[in-house]
Amino acid sequence: MSRQQAQKVVVAIITAVAALVVIPIILVIAFIVIQGIGAISWEFLTTMPRNGMREGGIMPAILGTVLLTFGTFIACIPLAIGTAIYLAEYAGENRLTRWVRLAIVNLAGIPSIVYGLFGLGAFVLFMKLGTSIIAGSLTLGIMTLPVVISTAEEAILAVPQRFRVVSLSLGATRWQTIRHQVLPHALPGILTGVILGLSRAAGETAPLLFTVAAFYLPDLPASLFDQTMALPYHLYVISTQVPDMPVSIQYGTALVLLLFVLSLTLVAAIVRTRMRRRREW
Amino acid sequence: MKLLQRWKVVPDSDDSVIEQLRERLSNLRIRDVWEFFIERLIWLSGISMIVIVALIFLFLLREGSAAFLDIPLRQLFGRRWYPIEGIFGIWPLIVGSILVTAGAIAIAIPLGLITAIYIGEIAPDWQRDLLKPIIEVLAGIPSIVLGFLGWIALAPLIQRLGAPTGLTIFTGSLILAYMSLPTIISISEDALYAVPKSYRNGALAIGATQWQTIWRVVLPAARSGLVIAIMLGIGRAIGETMAVMLVTGNAANIPDLTPGLIFQPARTMTATIAAEMGEVAQGSLHYSVLFGIGIILFVITFAINSIASRLVGVQEAGQRQKRG
């Protein structure tokens, strides 16, 4: 076999393997859409579950996930943006900075179930918040920090250095420069990171298990200190814990969750490209 | 009238100017305090990352240290997990995690590396623009959704292949492999991308084929980046919970060492915590052991990520030297 033939064979194999990665992804999405689309109706999205969740809708789970996503947003934003500004604008090349970076890398690597344990130990028990929306939001918020920090830092660093120099040369202080010249231009990138982080958080189940999620609740949560149902946990419950569960509701729930998460990702992508187009420099 | 605080602070004779100056100075002072405050806050948020990691570890220790103190280590790492009778041997769970992770990595690494090579070296631009979002979508699919699919659709398929049950190590590994693919692909792609074009052109110029160039020149140059991709892939796979819990059968046995090993059920550390924490009494020994498993997971992933980031640091430093 000549070298040219070998080259052709190898390229064919590589192409085939890449197809083996990509095609199942498309199949999975298509499969869930096809199986789940039939279950989705206005009623499914807006009513309470009935008959041991075997009939009716999944409204409380959707609401719970929306609430938790919002809570996560509130919990992670201040620390995440603060840390990103610290790393991009203030941190020198020293041991402390290396430690902070190492901590963030490790936060990103901690398994989600361990976050669940931490949330249980710290928020539910130690801070006596109980299994509640607030405990769940704090847990998810901390879990989401690394994603948001790294995208936000990147966005801040992408702001041209000359804007900083010009601003400083006009007598602006360091913080004024960040506030008026850096953050406004980094905002789209930061927003992209935040939404991306939230989309991850919205799909998580393990951190919710012991901090917030309820198997079934007849009523909607009345305050932040109540438990709530949530889409990912609900999918887990109805696919393994409830006998004689209609498959269509399972697929329908999976589809709603998937759409919720992927639409957040899509929003992030749109924000990124639109803001980029508006840029004048 | 001068608008701004002048450099020289020799008092002017004009009273109104001095008044204005004083007013401006006090404004400036308020601003200075505000800036001092906000810059401290920013510094504190940075530091808080270290504090949070420490707190996570401390809270795990607080709830879980009893497992290591009250149970003799030999028993704790024993071969039987039977919590109802108070037997907490976590060895089967560790073996379960290792097997599922090893299987996942064995599948994900060739797939991930080759896909990265395809995207980075072979695919035309339009395919690259199509493939990258698709892989991002894969990263975005919640693990519970993949677990659900594995449980309801993949497991029956595998059972039809002749396994006694569809809920096996292999099923778990397969799902986990796809879940760690986005991590492995994106990091290896970065590593390949970082190999200078001149290396490639040099090899091509002396008559190497594209494949020879990739195999002999590009891959070795990207080696350390690829190692990191693999390590982080392992980190991601070992910590995954929901999907694994749904599809591996959750049998806390050490599988027999037979050729059919991978078609036996197993139970991972993560799935054990998720499945049993809801049923244990807070403060009981069982409760502590579950936290103890959390400590082990924390330590494993901490080690993997610390080593990987150290390697990245070394690599970046190396690149900087090259450029300088």
Added chain:
Amino acid sequence: MPMEPLLSIKNLYFTYEDEIEALRDISLDIYPHEVFVLFGPSRSGKTTLLRLLNRLSDLKAGCERQGLIEFKGKNIFDPDVVVSDLRRNISMVFALPSPLPGSIYDNLTYGLKMAGIRDTAVLEEQVEKSLQQAALWDEVKDRLHKSAFALSGGQQQRLCIARSLALEPEVILLDNPTSGLDPLSTSVVEDSLQELKQYYCIIMVPHSVQQAARVADRAGFMLDGELIEVERGAALFTRPRDQRTEDYITGRFG
């Protein structure tokens, strides 16, 4: 000279992080209402010296400095110096036109707003005054609220000069301000310098020896981080004392 110097540089040494010595033993006095030109081959330390004068040099980590720069008798490196005040008094215009994103008006009022001035009447007065001084008012008065990036290169650079003038500084540092400009825009900028020196002290790194000769009241020739000689413009460019200065002016190197 009988006058008190405005800026007085005393035995200044400066070294970058990579230990390359950028400035060696610079001593120089600069007086009010003069156009002082610092010229010499590239990498001779002109820009480094300019950036030290309003401490933009602080932005680079790991540098070392010895010696003093006194502005009105006070060392600008003293710990009690408020750097933002210093930079308002000694203002920099960069080599390339560098508008900030936003409108022309935003650019002109940025420094004043950061200094805490909010009074719209004052801001508008300063906008008009500084644009007049920079010979830009007639061209942009109808589109003050349009993006600064829509201006031509020459207009952008004059906007940047006006932006510094709006702060009513005492010293204006011009780092090769005409490098990106066509000859016509260059002569507009050069002409406005002659007007500006009635109000300000101007320190400039020129685009060429010819430009240096055209605009300089006094000039200093720099080579490899040293200040070789300082003389009145007319004298320096016609009868340099140092052989190296003569070689450079007559184009034998650089």
